[in-house]
Amino acid sequence: MKPLSDFEAKDLILEIGRRMYAKNYVAANDGNISCKTGAGTIWATPTGVSKGYMKADELVKMRPDGTVIQQGKLKPSSEIKMHLRVYNENPEVYGVCHAHPPVSTSFAIAGISLDKAVYPEALVNLGTVPCVHYEPPGSQGIPDSVAPYCKTHNALLLANHGALAWGPSLMDAWYRLESVEHYAMILMYTGNIIGKANVLSCEQVRELIKIREKLGITTGGLPPCCAAQATNTADVGGPGASPGLLPGGVSSADIEAVTREVLSRLLPAAPA
């Protein structure tokens, strides 16, 4: 993948800022985005600006050691230290995105890692997303807490703060941040609204890891547990399914009860 020029890097940062703001991953001036160019310098978002309305002349150009080469009216964000740390820990990284997406930030506040083996996309392209311990905003503790994961993982939750993702290009970093929020949303629905998830079996996880290796992805970690037996191998409903009892001993009456429960939470109560 060819690294971007100065112009391309700035243009992509502005575009991803607009997407980040439009998707409600940030409020007000939250979040930050950076991109390493082919020359090894880093373009980053400044402090105190909405990611949805940035202009190219507001972006900051810096060396990997944090020395500012070029800036507009605004200074670099204090959170840029964690971006620089990711670039310095892993020279293969060319893009970093940080935001406070509501669902993944809620997992970060609860101190729950995103590491359940529940669907292939998350496992192959994103991998597991550990939740690192809390450090005060803008402190040196944040880059220090992120450093051990830069070569082994693709994204992290920062406790009581938000999400961070990186990749071999800024676009990859952005897609990974999107995947973090999507994965968190699915874990929230299955764990806290539907209340049930068929965790992939160890054999199914092994197959996915082989696919990941074939794609040349060597980072992402492994889920801490997988199911001994696959519970997702039979059709549920349709002509192939038994009418009363579903695989795993769940009856269709159970499913109806869960559906009623979900609907009662999602829909407003009917007026009396």
Ligand SMILES: [Zn+2]
């Ligand atoms: Zn933040």
